[in-house]
Amino acid sequence: MFSPKDFKAYIVEEATTGTLPTITSGNVCLQLDVDEVTYPSITPNQVLNVRTGRGKVLHTVDAFQDNEFKATEVSLSGTFHKDAQHLMLMQSVCGMDLTQSVADVTVGATATGIGGVYGTTEGNKTFSLILASPDTTDGYNIVMTGCQCTSFQISADMGTDAGVYKWSATISTGMNVITNNTDAEDTTAYGTTFATLSAMTPTKVYNISTPVMNSFSVTIESPAVYTGFSSTGYKAYNRAEEISVTAECSVKYDATTRPLLNTFNTQTGGIAANALTLTQGTPTDGTITIPAGILTNASLDQSEIVMMNLGIKATSGGSAAVITFDFA
Numbered sequence: 001m002f003s004p005k006d007f008k009a010y011i012v013e014e015a016t017t018g019t020l021p022t023i024t025s026g027n028v029c030l031q032l033d034v035d036e037v038t039y040p041s042i043t044p045n046q047v048l049n050v051r052t053g054r055g056k057v058l059h060t061v062d063a064f065q066d067n068e069f070k071a072t073e074v075s076l077s078g079t080f081h082k083d084a085q086h087l088m089l090m091q092s093v094c095g096m097d098l099t100q101s102v103a104d105v106t107v108g109a110t111a112t113g114i115g116g117v118y119g120t121t122e123g124n125k126t127f128s129l130i131l132a133s134p135d136t137t138d139g140y141n142i143v144m145t146g147c148q149c150t151s152f153q154i155s156a157d158m159g160t161d162a163g164v165y166k167w168s169a170t171i172s173t174g175m176n177v178i179t180n181n182t183d184a185e186d187t188t189a190y191g192t193t194f195a196t197l198s199a200m201t202p203t204k205v206y207n208i209s210t211p212v213m214n215s216f217s218v219t220i221e222s223p224a225v226y227t228g229f230s231s232t233g234y235k236a237y238n239r240a241e242e243i244s245v246t247a248e249c250s251v252k253y254d255a256t257t258r259p260l261l262n263t264f265n266t267q268t269g270g271i272a273a274n275a276l277t278l279t280q281g282t283p284t285d286g287t288i289t290i291p292a293g294i295l296t297n298a299s300l301d302q303s304e305i306v307m308m309n310l311g312i313k314a315t316s317g318g319s320a321a322v323i324t325f326d327f328a
Contacts, residue, residue, distance in 0.1 A: 030187075
């Protein structure tokens with residue numbers, strides 16, 4: 001008998017795209033800090049149409065099923081740590097090479113994302129996700145190979161877990177899901193340090209200095225696309241037409257922030273600097289910088305304290321990174 005909290009999630013960088021590496025040695029399986037493991041929906045292709053001339057029931061010989069050409073996604077969320085595994089998800093969605101190390105993460109001014117062909121010997125592009133059973137006697141590991149992170153969000157709210165940074169991600173693959181893996185993972189645990197709102201100074205929010213902030217979220221989205229065919233799923237993977245970077249903030253409505261309502265109403269374009277700067281007390285603990293952007297929302301939340309909800313979409317100025325996460 002298992003509890004949902006008994007399951008674990010690991011990622012491991014692939015040396016050959018779409019191929020599960022050896023996971024039983026070398027501490028290669030990097031554990032993610034997840035609230036709860038969720039599983040992908042298994043939806044194989046089925047053709048169950050009644051054929052003509054055989055009456056009005058489906059005959060056994062007419063049933064067809066395969067599990068090719070099905071993009072599979074899973075969403076995970078948990079507590080954010082400054083470690084290689086959580087940063088690897090960020091590197092993937094930002095179109096960077098996977099490094100398995102703690103380093104700055106950016107979306108470049110002309111970022112294009114990473115694509116390729118499954119079965120190619122090249123590291124730093126794709127990873128395997130292992131949703132591990134508490135034991136492999138009574139349960140199987142579910143393994144998704146050839147994965148890319150297609151959405152990643154960092155968020156924090158003073159009303160939730162005392163403002164500890166949280167993360168959520170969507171992970172996608174064009175390869176067939178492995179549903180009967182029994183390997184014993186050799187693992188590396190996630191980090192033990194936390195980032196919090198209490199350690200942060202919201203230096204700039206759309207060029208407004210040091211507003212009183214209640215919560216924020218920053219989301220990067222880069223959908224995956226697949227094409228071609230093979231006996232193990234799609235043959236090639238790439239990214240859709242846009243890497244989108246957006247932010248949302250809840251700040252106190254006061255004399256400092258009130259100009260943003262009029263800015264949103266009357267703007268004719270974005271700003272080239274200070275769209276969003278969220279500085280940690282130790283800058284390399286995850287300071288977030290968006291230089292250029294445009295307001296997509298400015299509205300009042302009339303609860304016990306009137307707050308202003310702000311939306312920002314990051315833009316490229318042509319040279320500076322669209323967004324930078326400072327970790328090193």
